[in-house]
Amino acid sequence: MVFEYTLRTERTNFYNITSKVREAIAKSGIVNGICVVYCPHTTAGITINENADPDVIHDLLSGLDKAFPDRREFLHVEGNSTAHLKASCVGASQTIIINEGRPLLGTWQGIYFCEFDGPRNRKFFVKIISS
């Protein structure tokens, strides 16, 4: 089964969507399996990273800005190639093990929707497969 969620984003930011993924798993009733969190956009993505210190998200965004600055030689007419690069870097999905009805995450791990070209109305999907 697939669950769809929407969110309204700022220009760039990471949004902790772990509670939505937990909610989808609970609604599915599946106790053991696999969960795929998928972003159907080309300038946003999904990642797993630290959920405790918000400075980590700040530093990830800062590091991605440094790694993928806007460049004069980019050709894409929309002018947001740096957002496309960041989206490909983090990837469009994450796969998470479901164990005893819960996502098998480390204590300090959260699941994040990564916005690189907002503000926009975005969506993501949570696909749950029993095993």
Ligand code: ZN
């Ligand atoms: Zn574009």
